Amino acid sequence: MIQHVENPVLEIHDLTVTYNKKPVLWGIDLTLPAGSLVGIIGPNGAGKSTLIKSVMGLVPSGSGYVRVFDKTLDESRGRISYVPQRESVDWDFPASALDIVLMGRYGKLGLFKRPRKADYEVAEDCLRKVGMEGFKNRQISQLSGGQQQRVFLARALAQEADLYFMDEPFAGVDASTEKAIIQLLREMTQKGKTVIVVHHDLQSATKYFNWIILLNMRLVASGPVETAFTEALLQETYGGKLTLLSDVSDLVQKNQFPSREK
């Protein structure tokens, strides 16, 4: 069940991604409408993080291409924002919460320029939006996991982008914060921004998102939540049917095959 849309904000065309020749994503092909709140759902190791990383050019794709706002990735950098998984950085880094949020302004600032007063104001405003204004000078290692997650979110907001990628932004966040964040994301999508969220919890998925991507090494479904989030498709995503695919992946790696004939 893969539904395509006209004038997509994001078009992924026949994308295959390999790590050391081992394919982890096979032929992903999808389009997303503007203003949607998208949930990427799939079991552990399904390639959810890999998908958004390759869309942003952080891992090289084996084949296929990505277009954002009908332009190439590099032409659209200024309109894309990213919330990495919290564990991807070392939180013992000597910086305060405000320092981290200011990093969201660096793209707009360009090389060599120092953050200006306006940038500080935007950063503080973003901290306020995620309820962290009281912690702006706190060293980041002294924040709780949920607070660190919110700092990352504030940094993404400070980018003032149109398309947001968030890798498990609710990991380690308490229930009330999760609600506040999802409310914030909804408001953003109502203003026409598109938010793509890697999500773990099936229970809340239907409540949170209006577009669902089901992923397990390949694309199982991409569509409005009513059509994509069905029992049968979930079964296909989480069921054991894909062992064959991962066996073939291993075989490809072992024999150092190219995943596509060039």
Add this chain to the structure above:
Amino acid sequence: MESFIEFFSFTNPNVRYVTLGCILLSVSSAVVGSFTFLKKRALVGDAVAHSVLPGVCLAFILSGTKNPVYLIIGAFITAWISLLFIDLVTKRSKIKEDTAISITLSVFFGLGIMLLTMIQHSGNASQSGLDSFLFGKAAALIGTDLYVFGGVAFILLFVVGLFFKEFTLIAFDTHFAQVIGLPVKRIEFVLTTLTVLAVVVGIQAVGVVLMAAMLITPPAAARFWTDSLRKMLVIAACLGAFAGLSGAYISYIAPSMPTGPWIVMVISFIAVLSFLLAPQKGILFKWLKQRKIRQTILEENILKAFFLLGEREKNFYQTLGIERILEKRHFPLGALKKTLPILRFQGYLKKVGNEWQLTQAGFHKGQRVVKLHRLWELYLTEYLHIAPDHVHDDAETIEHIISPEIEKQLEKKLNYPTLDPHQSEIPYR
């Protein structure tokens, strides 16, 4: 003392050169090394330092002079080759990065030693002093050399200042830097170039073998004293400068003492001191804090014992001897005897003859601890569904931690209960 004044008056031009050289070298490697440290690339820094040696030797063989410009170019080339080599081995083989680094370090250093031995046996008259690249020879820092190295140090500091924001972001979160469109590859190239330059300059003073210490130790020590990156850079630079100065001074008063190794010894000593003494993160601070917590717990437990005894006898202001207190709860006798006067000094107890009595403040404090204990027990049974006979031990520690804010939340959440799970009354003030 005389030599102290003689040294610090800097009237001797030689002293001036050597001291200034040592300080410049130490400061620039400390600042550049801060980013190596934050990126956790200390080992790579070490490999680069060792890989400089074959380049220096080759440059000497080819040019036939010890002109620092040639030597720097040679060092630069082999250092870069070593970095590319590490990258290549890690990417193209199953060999892990740490192994690749060690291999590179040994191969390049071995090559350097080989070339050095060849040069020494070639009988070239101008070769003397080249072996100082092994362990450094700061005393040889004179005249034109100093201008070259001073210039390089200045460039290093200037470029770090220029790229401060970019280096910081890349050290913290490379992926994010890439996503916002920073030319990450090129900025990393700049940073690596700076590191190589710092190494090339630094080995004049301390030599290839000790160079990694010059890069990594100052920031590692500085990190103990601050949580701000800017301050960390400044502190690292100051520590580096101090070490450079000390090294120069030590070898001045004792000419048989080598400057470079002493710089490294001083900075290492500072690092150890920081590890022991720094506020918040230092061992001593942590130990004192632990001790203070233990003391607070003891004090609160004594007041609690007074309160509980008072509750039982329906007289909170009875006087109690040490035996009665020990009957209620076991305390180490020595600690108890020491702490009772402390509690009196703090105004929580009074001494009546040989016995002790709660003051009003002491009564309130004991009462609060008991209240928190019982509230927490209730919270555990009601919200965490833990059996009432399992909650006591948890409450024994938590009662000392709960802040007034959490206390209020607890009261509200439990709706100001009157009885704990064991049907004891919860005392409110």
